[in-house]
Amino acid sequence: MLHYSVxxxxxxxxxxxxxxxxxxxxxxxxxxxxxxxxxVVTIVSLVAGIFHSKR
Structure with a gap:
């Protein structure tokens, strides 16, 4: 998506x-x-990765 933005x-x-x-x-x-x-997608992915790794 960043590619299309550029x-x-x-x-x-x-x-x-x-x-x-x-x-x-x-x-x-x-x-x-x-x-x-x-x-937004990047931030959501990072937050989801943080919560997933704490399990």
């Missing part, structure tokens, strides 16, 4: 460079959403 961020940078502001904003929003989803 891809959309790069697409946003390229689109912003060429002046496609609508496309750049859309790609940046998608990258931001995917990054936060990745962050």
């Amino acid at each position: 891809i959309f961020f790069v697409i946003a940078l390229i689109a912003a460079f060429f002046g496609f502001s609508g496309l750049a904003a859309g790609a940046a929003e998608i990258a931001k959403i995917l990054f936060f989803v990745f962050l």
Whole structure:
């Protein structure tokens, strides 16, 4: 998921460079959403791993 976030961020940078502001904003929003989803999934996995290892 982090991979897709980076891809959309790069697409946003390229689109912003060429002046496609609508496309750049859309790609940046998608990258931001995917990054936060990745962050939440990572934190949940870490917490679940900590609780599982204490059993």
